[in-house]
Amino acid sequence: MKKRLNTEIEKIAYNCRQATLLIEKKQEVELTNREKLELKIHLAGCYICRVYEEQSVLINSMMRTLFKGTSTDGIKLDDSYKQKLKKQIEDELDKK
C-alpha cells in the first residue's frame, strides 16, 4: 500500500528534496525562520541528508580551490595572434 503522509511534520521529515535545496540556499543566504526550523527537524531524523550537507559544503570549497587555484600563470596568447591584434588596432586607429 502506498504510504500517505498526514501531518506537516511527517511531510518535512520525508522531504529530502526540500531539505537539500535548503542546504544549498543556506550556504548563500540567511534562511527564514520557518526554513531554519524545517531543516532542523529534517536533519535531526535524516542521516542521508546530513551526509549530503557535509559533502555539499566540501564540494563548494573544492570548486573554489579548483577555479581559483587552476594555475593561470604562464597562460599566453600566441605571438602570431597578438601581432594580428596589434595590426588590427593600428588599422582602426589610422581610420580615426
Add this chain to the structure above:
Amino acid sequence: MDAEIIEHTTIHTLEPQKWVELYADYLYTYALSRLNDEETARDLVQDTFLSALEKTSSFRGDSTERTWLTAIIKYKIIDVYRKQSRGLTVKKADAFGDDENEFFDADLNHWKKEHWPAPFGVEQHDPLHNKEFMSTLQRCLTKLPPLWNSVFKMKHIDDEQTDEICKELRISAGNFWVIIHRAKVNLRSCLQKNWI
C-alpha cells in the same frame, strides 16, 4: 600641492597602441578560466579591443585602462553564458525538470535508495589536497550543462552575490536555487559514482 589632491586629480588615459602588449595575456587568461574554450577566449580578447576602440570617448579616466577593459570582457563573457543557456532554459529545461525525480521519490520527496549519498571516504583526509579526488570533480563539472557551469563559475571565481548573478543571467531568484540545487545534486552524484 599635497598628495591627496594629486591622487584625486589622477586621470587615466588610454593608449591603445600598448594594449596588446600590456593586457592581451591577462584578458585571455581571464576569459579562458571562465569559459574553458581557447578559441572563444581568443575571440573575446579581439572583440574586447575592438569594441573598446569604438567607445574610447566614453572612457572617463576614473578607472585604469585595465579595469575598464576587464569590465568590457566580463560583459562579453556573460553574454556567452547567456547564449549558451538560452537553448537550455527554453527547450531542455523540461527535460532537466524531470531530472530530479531520478533522485527523489515523486510523491514523498525522499531520496531514492539507489541515489543515497554515501560517504566519499576522503572527508577526514584533507580532500582539497587529494589530486585524484579533485580531478574527478573537475571531470564531473565538464559534464554539467553550460548554464549550471556558468553559475558555479560566477559564484566561485568572482564570489558574486546571488542577486547579481540572477540579474546578469536574467533568471529569477527562485529559478536560481532550483538550478543550484539540481546542479549540485547531479555533481555530487557524479563524484560518488566515479570515486567510490
